Amino acid sequence: MTDTGKHVVTIGLSAAIVSVVEDSPSVLVVHTAGADDSLPFGPFDPLAHRTLESGLRTWVGEQTYLDLGYVEQLYTFGDRGRHTLKPGENARVVSVGYLALTKQLGERNAPDSIWRGWYRYFPWEDWRDQKPAVIDEVIGPALKDFVATAPDKSCAELRRDRVRLCFGGEDIGWDEEKVLERYELLYEAGLVTESARDGRIATGHALPLGDRMMFDHRRILATAIARLRGKMKYRPVVFELMPASFTLLELQRTVEAISGIRLHKQNFRRLVEDQGLVEGTGKFNSPPRGRPAELFRFRREVLRERPSPGVRLARQRAT
Amino acid sequence: MTDTGKHVVTIGLSAAIVSVVEDSPSVLVVHTAGADDSLPFGPFDPLAHRTLESGLRTWVGEQTYLDLGYVEQLYTFGDRGRHTLKPGENARVVSVGYLALTKQLGERNAPDSIWRGWYRYFPWEDWRDQKPAVIDEVIGPALKDFVATAPDKSCAELRRDRVRLCFGGEDIGWDEEKVLERYELLYEAGLVTESARDGRIATGHALPLGDRMMFDHRRILATAIARLRGKMKYRPVVFELMPASFTLLELQRTVEAISGIRLHKQNFRRLVEDQGLVEGTGKFNSPPRGRPAELFRFRREVLRERPSPGVRLARQRAT
DNA sequence: ACCTGTTATGCTCTGTTTGAGTATATATCT
DNA sequence: AGATATATACTCAAACAGAGCATAACAGGT
Numbered sequence: 001m002t003d004t005g006k007h008v009v010t011i012g013l014s015a016a017i018v019s020v021v022e023d024s025p026s027v028l029v030v031h032t033a034g035a036d037d038s039l040p041f042g043p044f045d046p047l048a049h050r051t052l053e054s055g056l057r058t059w060v061g062e063q064t065y066l067d068l069g070y071v072e073q074l075y076t077f078g079d080r081g082r083h084t085l086k087p088g089e090n091a092r093v094v095s096v097g098y099l100a101l102t103k104q105l106g107e108r109n110a111p112d113s114i115w116r117g118w119y120r121y122f123p124w125e126d127w128r129d130q131k132p133a134v135i136d137e138v139i140g141p142a143l144k145d146f147v148a149t150a151p152d153k154s155c156a157e158l159r160r161d162r163v164r165l166c167f168g169g170e171d172i173g174w175d176e177e178k179v180l181e182r183y184e185l186l187y188e189a190g191l192v193t194e195s196a197r198d199g200r201i202a203t204g205h206a207l208p209l210g211d212r213m214m215f216d217h218r219r220i221l222a223t224a225i226a227r228l229r230g231k232m233k234y235r236p237v238v239f240e241l242m243p244a245s246f247t248l249l250e251l252q253r254t255v256e257a258i259s260g261i262r263l264h265k266q267n268f269r270r271l272v273e274d275q276g277l278v279e280g281t282g283k284f285n286s287p288p289r290g291r292p293a294e295l296f297r298f299r300r301e302v303l304r305e306r307p308s309p310g311v312r313l314a315r316q317r318a319t
Numbered sequence: 320m321t322d323t324g325k326h327v328v329t330i331g332l333s334a335a336i337v338s339v340v341e342d343s344p345s346v347l348v349v350h351t352a353g354a355d356d357s358l359p360f361g362p363f364d365p366l367a368h369r370t371l372e373s374g375l376r377t378w379v380g381e382q383t384y385l386d387l388g389y390v391e392q393l394y395t396f397g398d399r400g401r402h403t404l405k406p407g408e409n410a411r412v413v414s415v416g417y418l419a420l421t422k423q424l425g426e427r428n429a430p431d432s433i434w435r436g437w438y439r440y441f442p443w444e445d446w447r448d449q450k451p452a453v454i455d456e457v458i459g460p461a462l463k464d465f466v467a468t469a470p471d472k473s474c475a476e477l478r479r480d481r482v483r484l485c486f487g488g489e490d491i492g493w494d495e496e497k498v499l500e501r502y503e504l505l506y507e508a509g510l511v512t513e514s515a516r517d518g519r520i521a522t523g524h525a526l527p528l529g530d531r532m533m534f535d536h537r538r539i540l541a542t543a544i545a546r547l548r549g550k551m552k553y554r555p556v557v558f559e560l561m562p563a564s565f566t567l568l569e570l571q572r573t574v575e576a577i578s579g580i581r582l583h584k585q586n587f588r589r590l591v592e593d594q595g596l597v598e599g600t601g602k603f604n605s606p607p608r609g610r611p612a613e614l615f616r617f618r619r620e621v622l623r624e625r626p627s628p629g630v631r632l633a634r635q636r637a638t
Numbered sequence: 639a640c641c642t643g644t645t646a647t648g649c650t651c652t653g654t655t656t657g658a659g660t661a662t663a664t665a666t667c668t
Numbered sequence: 669a670g671a672t673a674t675a676t677a678c679t680c681a682a683a684c685a686g687a688g689c690a691t692a693a694c695a696g697g698t
Contacts, residue, residue, distance in 0.1 A: 007329045007362040011397075011413060043326040044397070046411030052397035076395040076415055078330075078363070078371035092365030094330060096395050161623040175626050249645080267686070269647075290645030291693040304480040307494050314685075568675080586657070588676075609674030610664040633657075 012095040013056045014041035014217060016074075016224035017066065019104035019115065020241045025257045026104075026115040027221060028064060029213075038214035039221065040064060040113060041095070056098055064110045069240045070101040072231075074223045077216055097220035099227055101240040118225060119260075121210045121218055124167075125179060125225070126260045135167060138207060139191065143167070146189040176259050176313075179226035183219060194218060229259050234310035236277055239298040245281055247293035248272065255311050267314035275309055276302050331414040332375045333360035333536060335393075335543035336385065338423035338434065339560045344576045345423075345434040346540060347383060348532075357533035358540065359383060359432065360414070375417055382429045389420040389559045391550075393542045396535055416539035418546055420559040437544060438579075440529045440537055443486075444498060444544070445579045454486060457526060458510065462486070465508040495578045495632075498545035502538060513537060548578050553629035555596055558617040564600055566612035567591065574630050586633035594628055595621050 016039055017028040029037040042059040049055035053071055060068060074097040104115070119126040124135050143163045150156035166182045168174045186192045186209060193212050213221065232238055238255055252268050272278055279299045284292040302309040335358055336347040348356040361378040368374030372390055379387060393416040423434070438445040442453050462482045469475035485501045487493045505511050505528060512531050532540065551557055557574055571587050591597055597615040604612055621628040 007364055008327050009330055009363070009365050010326045011328055044328070044413075045326055046328050046397075046413075050398065052395065052413070055397075073394060075392060076371065078365075078374075079369065094363075094365075094371070165623070165626065171624075172626060247646090264686070264688095265645095266647080266649090266688085271685090287645070287694080289643075289695055291647085293646055304484070305490075307484065307491060312685090316687095566675090583657070583659095585659085585676080585678090590656090606665080606674075608666050608672075610666095610676085612675055631656090635658095 009092045009094050011044040011052075012041050012093050013044050013052065013059075013098065014039045014095050014215075014220050015056060015060055015098045015100050016221050017060070017064070017068065017100045017102060018118075018224065018228065018241070019102050020254050020257050021104060021115065023253050023257045024117040025119070025225075027118050027224075028066070028113050029116050030110075030112055031114050031116070032112055036212045036214045037116065037217075039217045040110075041217075044096070052096055053098070056100075060100070064113055066102050068100040068102055070099075070237055072099045072227065073097075074099050074220065074227060077219070079216065095216065095220070097223060099224040101228075101237060103241065103243070118221065121213060121221060122179065122183070122225070123210050124182065125176075127174060127176070128256055128260060128262055131174075134209070138209065139167065139186070142191050142207060143185075143189060146191075174261070176261050177226055177230050179229065180219070180222045183222040187219075192218070225258075232258060232311055233313065234308040236298065236302060236309050236311070238311055239277075242298070245283070245295040245297050247285055247295060248278070249293060251278070251296070251311075255313070259313060261313070262316040264314045264316040268311075271312050271314055275312075276305060277309055277311065328411045328413050330363040330371075331360050331412050332363050332371065332378075332417065333358045333414050333534075333539050334375060334379055334387075334417045334419050335540050336379070336383070336387065336419045336421060337437075337543065337547065337560070338421050339573050339576050340423060340434065342572050342576045343436040344438070344544075345436050346543075347385070347432050348435050349429075349431055350433050350435070351431055355531045355533045356435065356536075358536045359429075360536075363415070371415055372417075375419075379419070383432055384429070385421050387419040387421055389418075389556055391418045391546065392416075393418050393539065393546055396538070398535065414535065414539070416542060418543040420547075420556060422560065422562070437540065440532060440540060441498065441502070441544070442529050443501065444495075446493060446495070447575055447579060447581055450493075453528070457528065458486065458505070461510050461526060462504075462508060465510075493580070495580050496545055496549050498548065499538070499541045502541040506538075511537070544577075551577060551630055552632060553627040555617065555621060555628050555630070557630055558596075561617070564602070564614040564616050566604055566614060567597070568612060570597070570615070570630075574632070578632060580632070581635040583633045583635040587630075590631050590633055594631075595624060596628055596630065 019026050019028075028040060030040055031037050040060060040063060042063070044052060044055045049058065053073065057068060057071065060066060076094060076096045078092070078094045124132050124139060126132060147156050147159045147163060150159050162185060164172060166178055166185050183192070187195050189195075191207050192209050193207075194216075197212075210218075212218065228237070232255065238251065238258070241254055241258075242251060248269050249265070251272065252263055252265065255268075256263055276299055278296040281295045281297055283295045285295060286292055338345050338347075347359060349359055350356050359379060359382060361382070363371060363374045368377065372392065376387060376390065379385060395413060395415045397411075397413045443451050443458060445451060466475050466478045466482060469478050481504060483491060485497055485504050502511070506514050508514075510526050511528050512526075513535075516531075529537075531537065547556070551574065557570065557577070560573055560577075561570060567588050568584070570591065571582055571584065574587075575582055595618055598618045600614045600616055602614045604614060606612070
């Protein structure tokens, strides 16, 4: 275990920095013309930083001028091939993925960083208006093919079940939390172009299923979305994305934006209020039309009262 | 980012390998006389292994002769100080923690590895018989002191709430999933000897709260227990720890062993059966006393039927 | 002033899930 | 047979979740 031993690697820290603007959940990506987008990432310097997270906070602060509120470690990826090496490079890069939430206040971004709606990378994940057309038109047939071309019968069986669990079926509904499972399925089926790039499969499909990202960044982003969609339900993390005061509908829209599904308005209100997550301010907004809505604020005290307070999802059935 | 750059680290893979024997949830630890126990761990060799997990599987297989069933990544720790360096060592060790489940079949262990009940390291986590005495006798007073010695009033407030959320209070119950939160609290309060060792605090307490482990291994184990206690509820991972057939009471005892709480027998049965997690085999055991119980087996098909099948906990109130 | 469209908010109704307990069945041991 | 011990079936009420109706408060047009 010395500096120059064979076990040596460098650690890359990648962050999915999330913010919601105008009902659109967005990530900060490094965008260069002609190349795939990538998540902001930098090396971990073991000499300068006490912890991985502090390392992340520092260089994100330096590069993006953002002050990250909530930060959570997602997963550590070590797959060879997922991170392409420059020729001559020898060190293996292990990347630690992070999820960070911010309010998108500072306007000055790093030169080549921009905010992008995350559904650009995962068009099949946004069920707010309706079931995304791409599922029935593209993904469905392609996955049917994936099942059909299985080497043997039991493999086909497994694939069929996996498709059903991921994208729903007659008896089984859409689970908005299975973001990673779906992405991995599409990856293995060769339906996202990353798989071809990584040399996994050459079905010749090369379907334009969502925008591609560098390295394994789309996988990290999928992990981030999945984690956020889940965590929201038992931890009041949404409020990291909200202004100091907001109407209940604005809160609902944010939750819907993240989870990608529509919620039942009255029940959403009931859950949020009954849990003591918010308190009225007595002030009201003045909308262009309709009855004014009261402005609420986050009740920090819930953290002390309830063991696991969060925004439970009261789904709205298709009408 | 070259081999000898300043960003270079080595990666240590640590595994909490869990098995349940005789109602006692156990981990495989490396035990050397005179030294603290440690989790089996080894370096990750980027040249030999394609992924972190395959690296882990290989050396665990080599060293312990165990065939790991379920393996899950827990967390990546990079804290300086948590991993003590030998003098002259320069490289920073980042450790990736894993949870693995096994049935403890192979009897031949590695020379210095032994199975140890995990409550030896976390005596306050076993509420099966009753609230552990150590909580009221030792932890409670010590934490009261921790609150009292806070530098200022708002800090005291925060500490008090944290203690309440972790260990319960008048209005708030015991949450068996908060294993990590509790350990971290005790660590920060200087109540586990690791904190003194790591130079964090010198309250002079040095209470013998549970057995110490090397490096940050007790933290990794706490993470493992917490994850397993949670995951069990929505994924049928318990069955990785069960023999091919078992009675419902045996299953319940295993779940209780892991979660550290008693469950309501009739409701447990109802949940497990209604979810379709098990199916009767038609065979019965012949107990020394009492009515024979039917032997059940795990229904693998649930994985295809239900979106998130797991053993919900039907708690048994203190009677 | 009244009607219409629009959003906010309050409340009901119902079926399901959960928590707790009672009742009954089938063993062994004395 | 009776006592004891465990297994299994069933009941009942409280809590919760899903769906929808009803009413309130605003703007703008008639």
